[in-house]
Every structure is written in C-alpha cells, then in structure tokens.
Amino acid sequence: MATRVRPGNKRCAVIGGSGFLGRHLVEKLLDKGYTVSVFDIRQSYELPGVTFHLGDLCDPQALAPALRDVSLVFHCASPAPGSDNRALFETVNIKGTRTVIQACAEAGVQKLVLTSSASVVFEGTDIKNGGEDLPYAKKPIDYYTETKIEQEKLVLAACDKEKGFLTVAIRPHGIFGPRDPQLVPILVDTARRGKMKFIIGDGTNLVDFTFVENVVHGHILAAERLRADSPICGKPYHITNDEPVRFWDFMSDVLVGLGYAAPRYHLPYTLVYGLALLLWLLALILRPLVSIKPTFTPMRVALAGTHHYYSCERAKQDMGYKPVVGLKEGIARTVQSYPHLRQGA
Numbered sequence: 001m002a003t004r005v006r007p008g009n010k011r012c013a014v015i016g017g018s019g020f021l022g023r024h025l026v027e028k029l030l031d032k033g034y035t036v037s038v039f040d041i042r043q044s045y046e047l048p049g050v051t052f053h054l055g056d057l058c059d060p061q062a063l064a065p066a067l068r069d070v071s072l073v074f075h076c077a078s079p080a081p082g083s084d085n086r087a088l089f090e091t092v093n094i095k096g097t098r099t100v101i102q103a104c105a106e107a108g109v110q111k112l113v114l115t116s117s118a119s120v121v122f123e124g125t126d127i128k129n130g131g132e133d134l135p136y137a138k139k140p141i142d143y144y145t146e147t148k149i150e151q152e153k154l155v156l157a158a159c160d161k162e163k164g165f166l167t168v169a170i171r172p173h174g175i176f177g178p179r180d181p182q183l184v185p186i187l188v189d190t191a192r193r194g195k196m197k198f199i200i201g202d203g204t205n206l207v208d209f210t211f212v213e214n215v216v217h218g219h220i221l222a223a224e225r226l227r228a229d230s231p232i233c234g235k236p237y238h239i240t241n242d243e244p245v246r247f248w249d250f251m252s253d254v255l256v257g258l259g260y261a262a263p264r265y266h267l268p269y270t271l272v273y274g275l276a277l278l279l280w281l282l283a284l285i286l287r288p289l290v291s292i293k294p295t296f297t298p299m300r301v302a303l304a305g306t307h308h309y310y311s312c313e314r315a316k317q318d319m320g321y322k323p324v325v326g327l328k329e330g331i332a333r334t335v336q337s338y339p340h341l342r343q344g345a
C-alpha cells in the first residue's frame, strides 16, 4: 500500500478522459486550476496541463503511472452503451472497475468519483421522479445496464472512512451537448435514412436529458464535497437538468434545429417494442452469417416510449447541486455545435 497523497492537492486523474463526458470534465477541471492526468484507451486531443496515459483500464500496470501523486480520480470510461458485447461490458465495467479500485488503493488515492447511470434502476417501465432509494433493476434492459449496476455496487462498497478512501457515484441521464458521439449523430443518421417520421406511443412520456456541463458540475461538486464527515460518502446521486421533457419534443427540437422535419405519425408502443424484440432475436440468430444492426433496438424503444425521469433533490440537499445550463440553452448550444450534421450540409 502506497503512502497517502497529500489531501487537497490539485492533481487528479480522469479515466475515460478522451471520451465525450471525460473531455468536458477535463476542460472544466483545468479551468478550476487542476492539473489532469488522463487515462484512456485512445488519445483524442491535446491540451496544456493534461498528461495522457494510454492503456486498458483492466491492466493494473498501465494504470499505475496515471494515478501517481493523484489524490482524486474520476472514472468515466465504459464501452459504448449501444454495443451488445456482453464479455466486453463484463471485462471493462466489472473486472476493470475492481482493477481501478485496487490501483487507487495502491497509489494512495483518497477520492474516487464514478460516473454511473440513472438507468441502473430502469427496467423498461415508467419511472416518474424516481429517487435514489429505488432498487436496482432486477431485469436490466441490456448488458450495459447490468454491468453498470455491478460497477456502481463495487465502487460504493469500497468507500472506507477508516482507510481514508472515499467514493461516490454520479448517475446522469441522457447526456447531450457538443461533441456527443451518440445521441445527436444517431438521431440525424436515422432522420437522413427517412426513419424519423414516427412517434412511438402517444408522445407524452417525460424523460430527463442532461446537458453535459451540468453533469460535469455534479461530478466536481461531488469530488469537492467528498470528505469523511460528509453525507455523500458511499452514496449514489442523480444528476439531471431537473427539467423533465417530453422525449419526442426533445427529439423534435434537435431535429428541427438542424433543419430536419419533426416526427409526426404515431405508432403503438407495444407493436414497435414487439417488432424491435423480433428483429433483435433475428439479428442474434443470424449473427454467425450476417451482421444486422437495427436502429430501433428494444432498449431504444423502451427509452423512447416510457416515462423515466429522476429526482435530483438529494444532490441539491447534500451537495448544493443546481443545474448551471437550462434545457433550452443546452439544446441551442448543441445544435449550433453540429454544423456538419445540418440538413443539406
């Protein structure tokens, strides 16, 4: 076990710092005077004040140099949620997170902030203003969610005030913003292929979409409030925009902002879900022969057709959280940041 790094030093590490959320987090940490060590499987940018360490987080030897002299670690690496590679999710999110915890202990790290997901309590049915006391999903909707649950449990259980190792989990939902590689690009791709004409269900279901800077704000607040006498030790926190919105209004605002038509025709939820399930099964059976990548997976249909929004009351109370960018402004800034995805570009 290494000696503890001086508490409060402004050196931190961001595991997954090359990704969408990770890079926004790194930029804000630099603004706030931190020096940052990024650990990621790839390097996607260069910035003064940032040192990159490339490697797989499942490899303790590769991780160790990135955690040297660091008192605070953010862990926001994960395989892309859209993948259906169960073995990869298990290796990276479960086994890899054990490795991260062990490597933190060996490096004398004092605080670990995990990016979890509000989806850890989602089973594909309505959640309205769900609090952190909801049980973990017994039937998670996919391997991503299944392994995010185990990952969160591991990190929260590792919180040990006696040993001076404090942990907290941030549960964002539907992160969007400039450079997001999935939500807007998938939406635009679907629109360009003429498949964004339909609304699944009656279109009134409310969902949380969270602007990336609010997610970053929640992470940094949690890190700075994480002390042995704080109520946040070993707990999960929902971080949202605190403005649930109709799923289909959000999609329409983004699409219309980029010059595409908003979806108009309604399809019954159960019909679309059933078809998505059939297609998923077919893709599974035919996988040895041909690779089929359906746009409307059961997971996406469940996310698009149910209410699922979460209370961030606990984050407000325990860490003084308040969103820093409203939904309307977040959408405007996001739309503006994708000139290459505009209709006709």
Ligand SMILES: NC(=O)C1=CN([C@@H]2O[C@H](COP(=O)(O)OP(=O)(O)OC[C@H]3O[C@@H](n4cnc5c(N)ncnc54)[C@H](OP(=O)(O)O)[C@@H]3O)[C@@H](O)[C@H]2O)C=CC1
Pocket (backbone or CB within 6 Å): 015, 016, 017, 018, 019, 020, 021, 022, 039, 040, 041, 042, 055, 056, 057, 058, 075, 076, 077, 078, 079, 080, 092, 096, 115, 116, 117, 118, 148, 171, 172, 173, 174, 175, 176, 181
């Ligand atoms: N986006 C969203 O709406 C939400 C995301 N989250 C969570 O937020 C976190 C960040 O998500 P987001 O920024 O969107 O994801 P990204 O895919 O943009 O970022 C994740 C980064 O981790 C890297 N990575 C993956 N596997 C490994 C590995 N084995 N070792 C080292 N690095 C690795 C990725 O590399 P590569 O790209 O090459 O795989 C990528 O650079 C994740 O934990 C995700 O579960 C939670 C709720 C909602």
Ligand SMILES: CC(C)CCC[C@@H](C)[C@H]1CC[C@H]2C3=C(CC[C@]12C)[C@@]1(C)CCC(=O)C[C@@H]1CC3
Pocket (backbone or CB within 6 Å): 081, 116, 117, 118, 119, 173, 174, 175, 182, 183, 186, 187, 190, 295, 296, 300, 303, 304
């Ligand atoms: C084709 C359309 C019906 C849907 C297009 C948009 C979707 C790609 C996104 C809408 C909600 C998003 C979402 C996530 C990924 C992108 C969406 C499905 C997550 C699964 C990302 C990881 C999480 O932890 C939870 C997110 C929930 C919302």
